[in-house]
Amino acid sequence: MSIALDRPRRITRLLVTGGAGFIGSNFVHRTLATRPDVRITVLDAMTYAANPANLAGLDAARVEVVEGSVCDAALVDRLVGELKSPGEDEGAAAVVHFAAESHNDNALRDPLRFVRTNTEGTAVLAGACVRHGVHLHHISTDEVFGDLPLRGSGQPGSEDRFTVATPYNPSSVYSASKASADHLVRAFVRSHGLSATISNCSNNYGPRQHPEKFLPRQITGLLDEETPRLYGTGENVRDWIHVDDHNDAVWAILDRGVAGETYLIGADGERSNLECVRALNLLFGRDADDFVHVTDRPGHDLRYAIDPSSVAALGWTPRYTDFAAGLAATVDWYRDNRAWWETSRKDAELIYRAAEKILD
Secondary structure, eight states, rough: OOOOOSSSSOOOOOEEETTTHHHHHHHHHHHHHOOOOOEEEEEEEEOOOGGGGGTTOOTTTTTTEOOOOOOHHHHHHHHHHOOOOOOOOSEEEEEEEOOOOOOOOHHOOOOHHHIIIIIIIHHHHHHHHHTTTTTTEEEEGGGGGGOOOOOOSSSSTOOOOOTTOOOOOOSSSSHHHHHHHHHHHHHHHHHHHHEEEEEEEEEESSSSSSSSSSHHHHHHHTTTTTTOEETTTSSEEEOOEEEEHHHHHHHHHHHHHHHEEEEEOOOEEEHHHHHHHHHHHHHHHHHOOOOOOOOOOOOOBBOBBBHHHHHHHOOOOOOOHHHHHHHHHHHHHHHHHHHHHHHHHHHHHHHHHHOBBBBO
């Protein structure tokens, strides 16, 4: 059964929520570089995880940046309504919804902020898209499925990967709020006729990611000549994908994805946190095992793994198939952009160090 449109949409106008954050800003840059006929409005609340510098210097004729929240119903309604120009073809406009609170450690400290942004904000966007007849693409996460046993453990499911049929089993406030958002989008499709697609992606890496996240934290620490810090034993496995590959897959869904369908985005990049830290140490010319173990995060999921066949059916394949090369390019970006991350790293480390205990 096909899950691709016979003819692609011709999208020329986008509202990108969370477009000043990590994945969203990379989506804006990638779109401008590869889609010369597309104009973008960015809506971003400019919280700590966003950075206006991510969008600095872009062509003002093609990108408008609006500071505001996805929970602001009047603002969202106006921006969605402005997407469609008189005489434009149906399907020429779309909303790509990246905006989200996403850091699990922050969800432990302030769960209601995640519920408001991730759940309420998605409902506000879905309602506006229904009223104005605009397609919504909702960006979600593989974390809504919970976790899997480690490969080779002999436990049931140890060789499985998440598919579009995997039941939801979120284990954190973040993943529960994203699961709720996914269900809301599907409810709007069924009850209100919303045109929408959903994608659940694995862990992203690449430039412009906040240094509170796992890989940038290790990279920026190494650039500051600090020893990497590893949660627990480091056995936890994530399915890594370069942010440009993720965003190319989003465009494949925008082009050919069938309304009402869900697509899983991954690049067969399963690696443990321990493997990642060792690889980074080697990139910095250090002993691979020169790191310290710190107390594990509460409720830390064990393993994620994505079956990307649903999005591959749209003709998408990842370009960054060499993880070591992609990681090296990411290190180079952080090395060349110290002013971008230095202050936010210091702020994040104050919170981390207050909670962590070295186990070695």
